[in-house]
Every structure is written in structure tokens, then in C-alpha cells.
Amino acid sequence: MTNQLRGILAPALTAVTQDFRIDAARTIAHFDWLLRNGCDGLLLFGTTSEGNSFSIAERRRLLEQVVESGIDPLRLMVGTGCCALADSIELTKHALQTGCAGVLTLPPFYYKNIEDAALFRYFASMIHGVSDDRLRLYLYHIPPIAIVGFTFSLIEQLIAAFPGFIAGVKDSSADWNHTKELIARFAGRGIDIFPGDESCLLAAVRAGGAGAISGAANVSAASLQAIYRQGADADSHQAAIAKVRRVFLQFSFIPSLKAIVARTRGDKAWFNVLPPLLPLDERRVGEFFAQLDAAGFEWPEPGFDQHGI
Amino acid sequence: MTNQLRGILAPALTAVTQDFRIDAARTIAHFDWLLRNGCDGLLLFGTTSEGNSFSIAERRRLLEQVVESGIDPLRLMVGTGCCALADSIELTKHALQTGCAGVLTLPPFYYKNIEDAALFRYFASMIHGVSDDRLRLYLYHIPPIAIVGFTFSLIEQLIAAFPGFIAGVKDSSADWNHTKELIARFAGRGIDIFPGDESCLLAAVRAGGAGAISGAANVSAASLQAIYRQGADADSHQAAIAKVRRVFLQFSFIPSLKAIVARTRGDKAWFNVLPPLLPLDERRVGEFFAQLDAAGFEWPEPGFDQHGI
Numbered sequence: 001m002t003n004q005l006r007g008i009l010a011p012a013l014t015a016v017t018q019d020f021r022i023d024a025a026r027t028i029a030h031f032d033w034l035l036r037n038g039c040d041g042l043l044l045f046g047t048t049s050e051g052n053s054f055s056i057a058e059r060r061r062l063l064e065q066v067v068e069s070g071i072d073p074l075r076l077m078v079g080t081g082c083c084a085l086a087d088s089i090e091l092t093k094h095a096l097q098t099g100c101a102g103v104l105t106l107p108p109f110y111y112k113n114i115e116d117a118a119l120f121r122y123f124a125s126m127i128h129g130v131s132d133d134r135l136r137l138y139l140y141h142i143p144p145i146a147i148v149g150f151t152f153s154l155i156e157q158l159i160a161a162f163p164g165f166i167a168g169v170k171d172s173s174a175d176w177n178h179t180k181e182l183i184a185r186f187a188g189r190g191i192d193i194f195p196g197d198e199s200c201l202l203a204a205v206r207a208g209g210a211g212a213i214s215g216a217a218n219v220s221a222a223s224l225q226a227i228y229r230q231g232a233d234a235d236s237h238q239a240a241i242a243k244v245r246r247v248f249l250q251f252s253f254i255p256s257l258k259a260i261v262a263r264t265r266g267d268k269a270w271f272n273v274l275p276p277l278l279p280l281d282e283r284r285v286g287e288f289f290a291q292l293d294a295a296g297f298e299w300p301e302p303g304f305d306q307h308g309i
Numbered sequence: 310m311t312n313q314l315r316g317i318l319a320p321a322l323t324a325v326t327q328d329f330r331i332d333a334a335r336t337i338a339h340f341d342w343l344l345r346n347g348c349d350g351l352l353l354f355g356t357t358s359e360g361n362s363f364s365i366a367e368r369r370r371l372l373e374q375v376v377e378s379g380i381d382p383l384r385l386m387v388g389t390g391c392c393a394l395a396d397s398i399e400l401t402k403h404a405l406q407t408g409c410a411g412v413l414t415l416p417p418f419y420y421k422n423i424e425d426a427a428l429f430r431y432f433a434s435m436i437h438g439v440s441d442d443r444l445r446l447y448l449y450h451i452p453p454i455a456i457v458g459f460t461f462s463l464i465e466q467l468i469a470a471f472p473g474f475i476a477g478v479k480d481s482s483a484d485w486n487h488t489k490e491l492i493a494r495f496a497g498r499g500i501d502i503f504p505g506d507e508s509c510l511l512a513a514v515r516a517g518g519a520g521a522i523s524g525a526a527n528v529s530a531a532s533l534q535a536i537y538r539q540g541a542d543a544d545s546h547q548a549a550i551a552k553v554r555r556v557f558l559q560f561s562f563i564p565s566l567k568a569i570v571a572r573t574r575g576d577k578a579w580f581n582v583l584p585p586l587l588p589l590d591e592r593r594v595g596e597f598f599a600q601l602d603a604a605g606f607e608w609p610e611p612g613f614d615q616h617g618i
Contacts, residue, residue: 055365
């Protein structure tokens with residue numbers, strides 16, 4: 001079975017109501033827009049999606065609504081890594097039953113200093129618990145947030161023990177040398193390496209990476225797509241994207257992305273974020289937009305009615 | 310409303326089956342034994358209990374079974390802090406409906422570098438979401454594991470905004486100076502400070518601390534109780550406990566505690582731990598027990614039938 005997911009995937013933002021529920025209509029409209037505007041696929045319930053801030057029941061329900069809306073589940077990767085093994089198994093089974101192309105799984109992230117043998121046992125137990133030949137498991141390496149991560153040796157062990165099930169790695173180490181090493185070691189063996197940081201996208205695809213799963217794809221998918229395709233303008237797009245990233249790094253990333261969507265769509269509801277995140281401070285919004293303009297940010301086309309903001 | 314919980318509380322170990330389910334019968338027998346052998350109360354679903362490794366449904370079910378078994382819910386504090394606000398609210402409501410004396414709540418621990426204003430919003434939203442005057446909320450400060458913690462300023466703000474609801478702090482910083490400062494700032498204002506580290510228990514109770522919520526209470530509650538009561542032998546008990554702690558620090562703590570229970574009860578099922586923890590390696594078990602003996606560890610009385618191990 002080949003991997004379905006390559007190219008530019010957005011860890012898709014999840015719209016929420018003021019009382020902290022998923023706003024399915026706005027979320028699905030955003031997903032649909034992303035898939036028609038440069039994204040090859042979507043990651044649901046990643047870090048940028050505030051995935052771990054939702055209950056299991058909410059996560060199941062949204063995925064069902066997304067697929068019911070007509071979005072092709074073969075363009076979906078679903079975040080399913082929880083602290084509780086039982087939850088990770090439940091969400092993974094559900095994603096596969098829903099027909100999704102793959103799941104992206106965090107290591108269990110509550111306990112720290114977990115040795116490889118213990119993480120191996122966790123993933124072996126998860127794969128046995130899921131027990132579904134359709135499983136395409138992407139490993140989610142994001143040590144700045146999860147603290148617990150995947151060593152090269154652990155990845156080797158998982159590939160060796162579960163051939164065909166380990167489909168790839170999303171590398172959100174924000175360390176290009178680490179991404180490069182992952183590509184060198186694993187990309188030739190059917191393992192798709194996706195950097196989580198768009199600033200190394202061109203280098204990654206040139207080295208044999210599979211694309212990117214990067215928060216910026218929520219607002220800059222067309223540029224990322226141009227880089228991914230390595231056309232004549234790839235270098236200039238990469239330089240422009242790097243400039244914009246430097247602006248993002250000065251603000252809170254997820255609320256900033258939502259602020260861009262709010263302005264693009266003319267829809268203040270997109271400013272909402274779930275605790276423990278805070279919406280971008282109103283005074284900071286103007287500063288953020290001004291800095292984006294100064295960095296030459298290409299505002300996305302809204303693609304549907306604007307309400308004025 | 311006064312706080313019900315003071316003294317020695319065990320963050321009670323949860324027995325699990327080999328297929329990673331809660332073994333309610335063994336768990337409740339252990340809880341019952343703890344309450345008859347030196348524990349004033351129990352913390353369910355703390356770190357030592359592997360609380361975050363269980364699904365919400367499993368956590369609800371065990372608590373119900375514990376109370377159905379006849380254990381007084383006024384002796385129970387329940388860990389309810391999850392990454393998802395909706396889960397923390399659900400578990401807190403459930404604990405209060407079950408009649409428990411208090412809940413211990415972790416800060417949301419997936420995202421890192423969360424500012425106080427954002428954590429304040431999380432807890433304010435939780436308290437409003439629970440909306441129950443019976444709420445006695447204990448703040449769970451455990452930066453070595455959760456990474457996210459409570460600053461003194463955040464605790465001040467929560468006490469000021471929600472008088473009567475903030476009942477205490479479990480300080481698992483493993484930093485006596487931090488515990489001392491918490492006691493100095495808050496203990497005189499009806500906030501119970503429980504160190505999570507039994508090695509400073511005597512100093513803490515002398516300074517005005519409320520007792521301890523410490524993993525060692527699963528196997529050394531009688532000694533901890535003697536220290537808490539500050540009798541003539543308190544200093545010698547404290548010195549003995551400190552010696553034993555140095556042994557614990559060389560092994561994996563939760564599996565080690567379970568190994569002691571397994572030997573005491575003559576019941577190998579107690580060796581089981583959930584991924585991502587690993588049971589204590591068989592070769593290490595003998596070494597661990599020998600070091601405990603050398604440190605003068607007082608093995609607990611089993612209190613019920615032993616099966617031989």
C-alpha cells in the first residue's frame with residue numbers, strides 16, 4: 001500500500017465558538033477552502049489545530065462531519081496521539097474506519113524522560129490495539145512542545161518491527177539538520193519525511209522530503225505549493241516565506257494564524273482560541289498586520305463572502 | 310466551608326491488568342488498606358496513579374466503583390486536570406457529584422510557555438464551567454513533569470478572583486525553598502500546602518504545611534503519619550524516610566512502588582504498569598529490594614492474604 005499523502009498539508013485551524021466548542025461550519029468551510037487553494041491534504045487535530053484541547057467525542061464528531069460534508073478522507077491525516085493509550089487507539093481506529101489516509105501520532109507526552117524501550121512498547125501496543133491493515137502511521141516529533149520525542153533508533157526499531165505500518169515522520173524539531181538526517185536515513189525506504197517548519201521546505205524537497213505539514217499552509221498554501229513544485233520561482237517564494245516566518249516568531253503563532261483568517265474572511269469569530277491559548281491582543285493585531293505587510297506577506301484571497309472586519 | 314483533607318494522602322497506585330485496563334478489585338483493596346494503615350485520605354488519578362494514562366470513561370467508572378465499595382468520598386481528592394478544558398470540567402463535575410472532598414488540577418500541559426493570563430483564563434473558565442459551590446480546587450504544581458506550572462502571582466490572582474474555591478496546592482517541585490515560600494505566602498489564608506516530596510515533610514508541617522501527598526505514602530504511610538504528628542520519634546522517622554528516598558531516586562519511581570506492593574501482597578499482578586511506563590526489570594527488582602533492605606526500609610504489613618511471590 002502506498003502513501004496517499006504528499007506535498008503541502010495544512011495542520012488545519014479549528015474554528016471555535018466563544019463558549020469553546022468546535023464551530024463545525026466555519027471549520028469545514030476553511031478546510032474546503034484550503035483544499036481548493038493550494039493544499040494537497042489536511043492534518044486534522046495537530047498542534048496548530050488545537051487538537052489536544054478538544055475532548056475525544058468532539059474530535060470524533062468533527063471528523064465525521066468533515067467527511068459527511070464531502071471532503072475526501074484520502075486527503076486527510078488525523079492527529080490521534082494522546083496521553084492515554086486507550087484514547088490513541090480509539091481515535092486511530094475511528095480515523096481508519098472513517099477512511100482517512102493516515103494518522104499522525106504524538107508520543108505519550110505526560111511523563112518525561114521516557115526511554116525508547118518504553119515508547120516502543122507504547123507504539124507496539126497501539127498498533128496491536130488498532131489491528132487494522134489500513135494503518136498508515138506518521139510519527140509526530142515535536143520536542144519543543146511534547147518534550148518527549150522520537151530518536152533515530154526508535155524510528156528504526158518501529159520500521160523494522162512494523163513494516164508497512166510506519167508511513168512517515170512529521171519533524172517539528174525546527175532543526176533543519178535533524179530533518180536532513182531523517183530524510184537521509186529514511187526517505188529512501190518509503191518513509192515520508194515532512195518538515196513542520198516551512199522555512200526549510202525547498203531544502204527538504206530537494207533532499208527528498210515529502211513536502212511540508214506546516215501551520216503557515218493555513219494562510220500561504222499557494223506559495224508553499226510553488227516551492228514544493230520547485231518551479232523557477234521557488235527560491236524567491238522560499239525567501240518571501242522565510243521573511244514572513246520571522247514576523248510569526250514575534251507573535252503567538254496559532255492566534256496569529258487565526259487573526260489572518262479572521263481578516264481575510266472578514267469574520268471576527270476566527271479570532272477565538274481555546275484556553276490555554278489567548279486570542280491575539282487587540283493592540284497587537286494592528287502591529288502584527290503591519291509587520292506582515294512590511295514583510296511582503298501575500299494575503300490570501302478569501303474565496304467566499306467577506307463580512308467586513 | 311472548611312477543607313476536609315489534611316495529613317497524609319497517598320497519590321494512590323492504580324492496579325492494571327496485562328491488557329492495560331484498570332483492575333478495580335485490586336485497586337480498591339489497596340485503597341481500603343491505605344485508609345486503614347496510616348493514610349488520612351487518597352488522591353485518585355495523580356501522577357503516581359498513572360491518572361493521565363486512563364481514558365475519561367475509565368476514570369469516571371473507577372471513582373464510582375470506589376465509592377460504591379463503601380470508601381468515604383470525603384477522604385478522596387480526585388485528579389481532574391487534562392489538556393482539554395472540556396475534560397477537566399467533566400471530571401471535576403463528576404468528582405463533586407460523587408461527593409469527593411476536592412479535586413487536584415494540573416495546568417493544561419500540552420502547550421508550553423503559557424503565560425499566567427492564559428492559565429488564569431483556563432482556570433476561570435473551568436470554575437465557571439463546573440459552577441458548583443462544593444468545588445474545593447487544589448492546584449497541582451509539578452513542573453518536572455507538566456513543565457507548565459503555577460507562579461506565586463497566578464495563585465494570588467486565582468485566590469483573589471475565586472475566594473473559597475481555591476483550597477490548596479500540591480507542590481511537586483521537589484524544591485523545599487519553593488514549598489516553604491508557598492507556606493509562608495498562603496498557609497495563613499486557608500490555603501493548604503501539601504509537599505509532593507516526603508523528604509521535607511517534617512519541615513513542612515513545622516512551618517505550617519497541611520501534610521503531604523507523596524507517592525511514598527503507598528508503602529510508608531505509617532512512618533509518614535508519625536512524622537506528620539510530630540511525635541518524639543518524628544526526626545528519626547524523617548531521617549529513615551530520607552534514606553529510603555535516595556534508593557527510590559535510583560529506580561523508576563512508579564514501577565518501584567508497584568514492585569513493593571507486589572512483594573508485600575505476594576501478587577505479581579501489581580508489577581503491571583501502563584505504557585509509557587515499563588515494569589521494573591526483573592534483574593533490577595532484586596537489586597531494588599536489596600537496596601531498600603540496606604537502607605532500613607520498613608516493609609508494610611500486607612493486611613490480607615499473601616499469595617507468595
